[in-house]
Amino acid sequence: MRKKKVVLQCSCNFTQAGLKSLISDTHLSGQLEIVASTDNLKYCETLLSCLPTVDIVILTLSNSDYNLAALLRFIGEYLPQTSPSCKVVLLSEVAYVDVLKNYFSGLQNVWLTLDSSISLEELQKRLLETVPSHQEQCEDTGRFSAMLTSREWVVLQNLLAGKTPSQIANDLQLNYKTISHHKRAALTKLGMRSLCPLLVRNHALNNWKNVT
Numbered sequence: 082m083r084k085k086k087v088v089l090q091c092s093c094n095f096t097q098a099g100l101k102s103l104i105s106d107t108h109l110s111g112q113l114e115i116v117a118s119t120d121n122l123k124y125c126e127t128l129l130s131c132l133p134t135v136d137i138v139i140l141t142l143s144n145s146d147y148n149l150a151a152l153l154r155f156i157g158e159y160l161p162q163t164s165p166s167c168k169v170v171l172l173s174e175v176a177y178v179d180v181l182k183n184y185f186s187g188l189q190n191v192w193l194t195l196d197s198s199i200s201l202e203e204l205q206k207r208l209l210e211t212v213p214s215h216q217e218q219c220e221d222t223g224r225f226s227a228m229l230t231s232r233e234w235v236v237l238q239n240l241l242a243g244k245t246p247s248q249i250a251n252d253l254q255l256n257y258k259t260i261s262h263h264k265r266a267a268l269t270k271l272g273m274r275s276l277c278p279l280l281v282r283n284h285a286l287n288n289w290k291n292v293t
Contacts, residue, residue, distance in 0.1 A: 084111070086134050089118040090125050091141035091172075096197070100139065103201055109208060113137070122155060129163050141172040141197060142181075149184065150238045157188050158234050170208070172197040233267040236260055
């Protein structure tokens with residue numbers, strides 16, 4: 082069976098080295114292979130555009146990495162377009178785990194959201210669970226047809242940034258009703274009835290960053 086190709090993002094060099102050792106020096110090495118690593122979320126896009134195959138992206142998030150709009154765009158828009166079968170594992174500080182689980186619950190390419198302080202044994206076990214069978218991989222094909230369009234992403238990201246629908250309509254030179262349509266379509270695809278949960282979670286993360 083072909084090893085799953087992994088791209089690892091981690092801003093902490095010490096943690097990055099530990100994750101590399103966990104995957105390369107244990108029995109995980111028979112299932113997973115790290116083909117690239119970076120300390121920068123943005124550079125992940127460059128890596129994914131250059132590498133022929135990536136099956137799993139592991140994102141280890143610290144305080145400085147909590148830009149919800151950027152994460153949502155990367156996980157929900159960029160990955161389905163460039164690597165539609167690629168799965169995401171989020172390792173987060175415990176204060177953010179529940180928020181991130183709720184925030185990304187509507188995205189089918191997010192496999193795991195874990196507390197980064199869990200034991201190596203538990204992390205090893207959970208990573209092994211992310212390796213799908215050939216049949217499961219085939220079933221995943223085509224699941225991303227319901228992902229947001231580029232226009233829906235733009236509208237959603239502007240709303241998260243604090244702009245009103247009227248301001249977005251003016252900026253994009255679109256009718257106000259068109260912006261409302263894109264907003265409703267985006268929330269439906271994310272399994273949400275209103276924008277409030279997203280705004281609350283975005284506000285919560287910003288507050289956490291301000292006090293840590």
